[in-house]
Amino acid sequence: MPDNLRPNAASATGQDPGTALDKEQCVVGSARYRPESGPPVEIEVVITAVGARGDGIADPTGAGNVGQRVFVPLTVCGDRVRVRLGPAHAEGRRGQVVTWLARGPDAVEPACRHFGRCGGCTLQHLGDPAYGAWKSEQVTAALARAGFGLDRPVPLVRTSPGSRRRVTFSVRCRGGAVAVGFNERLSHRLVDLEQCPVLAPELLALVPLLRRGLVPVLPEGATAEVAACRLEGGVDLLLIGPSRLDLTARQALADLAEAADLARLSWQADPKQPPEPVAARRPVLARFGGRPVAVPPGSFLQASAEGEAALTAAVLAGVQGGAVADLFSGCGTFSLPLAAVAGRRVHCVDGNGAALAALVSAARGLPGLSTEQRDLGRNPLSPEELAGYQAVVFDPPRAGAAAQVAALAASGVPVVVAVSCNPATFTRDARRLAAGGYRLVSALAVDQFLWSAHIELVALFRHPG
Ligand SMILES: C[S@@+](CC[C@H](N)C(=O)[O-])C[C@H]1O[C@@H](n2cnc3c(N)ncnc32)[C@H](O)[C@@H]1O
Numbered sequence: 001m002p003d004n005l006r007p008n009a010a011s012a013t014g015q016d017p018g019t020a021l022d023k024e025q026c027v028v029g030s031a032r033y034r035p036e037s038g039p040p041v042e043i044e045v046v047i048t049a050v051g052a053r054g055d056g057i058a059d060p061t062g063a064g065n066v067g068q069r070v071f072v073p074l075t076v077c078g079d080r081v082r083v084r085l086g087p088a089h090a091e092g093r094r095g096q097v098v099t100w101l102a103r104g105p106d107a108v109e110p111a112c113r114h115f116g117r118c119g120g121c122t123l124q125h126l127g128d129p130a131y132g133a134w135k136s137e138q139v140t141a142a143l144a145r146a147g148f149g150l151d152r153p154v155p156l157v158r159t160s161p162g163s164r165r166r167v168t169f170s171v172r173c174r175g176g177a178v179a180v181g182f183n184e185r186l187s188h189r190l191v192d193l194e195q196c197p198v199l200a201p202e203l204l205a206l207v208p209l210l211r212r213g214l215v216p217v218l219p220e221g222a223t224a225e226v227a228a229c230r231l232e233g234g235v236d237l238l239l240i241g242p243s244r245l246d247l248t249a250r251q252a253l254a255d256l257a258e259a260a261d262l263a264r265l266s267w268q269a270d271p272k273q274p275p276e277p278v279a280a281r282r283p284v285l286a287r288f289g290g291r292p293v294a295v296p297p298g299s300f301l302q303a304s305a306e307g308e309a310a311l312t313a314a315v316l317a318g319v320q321g322g323a324v325a326d327l328f329s330g331c332g333t334f335s336l337p338l339a340a341v342a343g344r345r346v347h348c349v350d351g352n353g354a355a356l357a358a359l360v361s362a363a364r365g366l367p368g369l370s371t372e373q374r375d376l377g378r379n380p381l382s383p384e385e386l387a388g389y390q391a392v393v394f395d396p397p398r399a400g401a402a403a404q405v406a407a408l409a410a411s412g413v414p415v416v417v418a419v420s421c422n423p424a425t426f427t428r429d430a431r432r433l434a435a436g437g438y439r440l441v442s443a444l445a446v447d448q449f450l451w452s453a454h455i456e457l458v459a460l461f462r463h464p465g
Helices: 019-023 128-145 206-213 247-259 305-318 335-339 353-362 402-409 423-435
Strands: 026-028 031-033 042-050 056-058 070-072 080-089 092-102 156-158 166-174 177-183 190-192 223-231 234-240 264-268 276-280 285-288 291-294 323-327 345-350 369-373 391-394 415-420 439-447 456-462
Touching: 042 070, 042 092, 070 080, 128 156, 128 423, 128 439, 128 456, 156 305, 166 206, 177 206, 206 223, 206 247, 247 264, 247 276, 285 335, 291 353, 305 335, 305 415, 305 439, 305 456, 323 335, 335 345, 335 353, 335 369, 345 353, 353 369, 391 402, 402 423, 415 423, 423 456
Parallel strands: 070 092, 156 439, 234 264, 323 345, 323 391, 345 369, 391 415
Antiparallel strands: 026 031, 042 056, 042 080, 056 070, 080 092, 166 177, 166 223, 177 190, 223 234, 264 276, 285 291, 415 456, 439 456
């Protein structure tokens, strides 16, 4: 058993063993238990499923008979474990493994030494066939909850280890040293990164350079984030926080840009402020539909080139000729390939003006492409505005597109392509489309958040009317 899966390893829930339990009262079967006056509760359970956040779920009627589902990180189906019960939450209780009694057939050695502590991955302990089936099942189940039952699992497109091109590191300065990595799960504690099999090598190579280069930039005790994206031209880096940069800090950032051979380094005092370029060494370009797009600092881009290619192919396959609205278009990941089809009109709508400006310049000479800056949460396109389109593509942030989908469901637009990185909000939005008469034609799961519980999906709907 790897060290990080041993009972004494730091908790993947970010909780020291026993601390939360000691403070709360819990229910075991029908009996009330007051931990303040007794030892922590430990029970033996068998894992019978892996839940939507990647934790094993113990059958509530199993050996422990706890009367509630118990969610146990780092376990697989068939694991028999002794767990210490942690806090209750809406769906059951948390449990932390104290003793491994038997491992299920799907358990494998994790690919990374940080697995079990690092909050970035939750599923490296799951063997590949079970992992792929689990990812696909997240999308199949989301569709079923929305009322679209399928007779076979949704197909899954895989992406490779080392292909993740966009990342946000947490950084922290303590005792004059800078730590760079990811937070532990459900915690603000930082895992100082030594390896990461998910990241593109160019992004992982930044870690030691950031550790050294940010020492003169971050005041003692400061935390900040570093968003990095590998694009044509090199790595584009955005430092979010600290709130001020003096001359020494600016010089140190310029030195960091040189040392790391960054294409660009920008600084944002906080996420509400516009980014300010500190070092611009080479153009930072993405390429959509064969056109170079000069992306602004901090732009949204799909997490991997492989994932972007799979999503774009699915969007293009779903949309035939005619006028298309690309809602939540960003810098044009889908809009530019859609507009490359001769004679097609594509209207791109997004709330981010800088992203749309980049899209406008990239689209020079494409007569059919128009853009509109608009808050689609407060001011969605109405059914009347949607009426002229043959197809609508929408790719909202994790919160989904409730207001826009309500209008879409009433519009009767013949084809709707939904792209989503959140099965929960997708379910809500898809249910609304179903209520508007839309039928599911096809769906695809894209695993571009490798070994995490996140999944990207594309679903194609048609209106019969
Ligand atoms: C998941 S990204 C998708 C971008 C693009 N489709 C792509 O694949 O690169 C979501 C986009 O929604 C935009 N967005 C977020 N909230 C919005 C809102 N309330 N109204 C309009 N656009 C919004 C963001 O600016 C971002 O470009």
